[in-house]
Amino acid sequence: MIRVLVADDEAVLRAGVRAILHTDPGIEVVAEAADGREAVELARAHRPDVALLDIRMPRMDGLDAAAELRRGLPSVAVVMLTTFDEDAFVARALEEGASGFLLKASDPRELVAGVRAAAGGAACLSPRIARRVISVLRGDRRFARYEQARAQVVALTGRERDVLALLAEGLSNRQIADRLFLSEGTVKGHVSAILVRLGADNRVQAAIIAYRAGMVDG
Template structure:
């Protein structure tokens, strides 16, 4: 059972999310918040696996709340919610370390699938969105960033490097497993090692390093 916290200033949206997620035996909404300012306290109190974070809120927006949560010793997975798939705040949150994003009108089944994906360590992003995040985060890319990224990647074994390149292309664990003739469990273990060696927390950040190294 994946424990979910929802943060949204619109009570109708919170009610809708509660209704959608309440229909799944795999997901449980443990708490709700109406502002990003409540996020850290609610996470500390309820220990959710995944936070659904509205990106636009009047006092503390989802970007600042995401930053606060990612600074915790053991941050939850974060999916930002938006009404626009090209929202600049969403891209900034993803570049910062959020694990995915969902449109608020996403079909219930797709929303639940995305939550389960992120809880399992994957990303709720299409390859095109990964490309947008990379573009945003690397506008000021320099040769020093390339050298730094390549030094990081030198720590990887050849197999890990291959998997990292596939992650950078937005492939899922199942797709990587099929391409490399590995089990999904082996791919998960490889990605865990890659994250540790690169000093990052999620797959989007791996994609950024791949891009910085000019390997994407």
């Protein structure tokens, strides 16, 4: 069972997200929060697998909440609920350890799939904003140069590059394992090594480096 915390200051949106997630018998919403501070407190109490955080919330916004969860509960996958007008928050969200982004107006199937992907350790990017996220981060100094990204990727082993390419396509560890005929544990080990070699904090940052290096069509 995938345990989820939903945090948004709009009760109607929380109710909608809860209703959508409850259509999947493998997902359970264990807590709901109306602000970032409450989200952190409930996450500590319930230890969810995934935290869906609105970026703009009172008391503590989703970005600060993500930072606290990263420090105190690193096992919780944080996914930001966003809108098209919040590009400016993307870089900071990734710096604070966000596993991905989903549009508030996502198709219900996309929301469920995103939660499942995040719980499985995969990058979680709504298809409608994935390219926007990558575009925004092209100005970030860590991903500013094609040559730099290429140099980072070249330092990986051949198998690590295979794993990175599939990771950048949004595949989970299980899906990568099936595609490459490896065990899930072996893939997990490769992913951990890739993050260290690339200097990436999470799978989304690693995926962006793969895009910048030309490994995946962007």
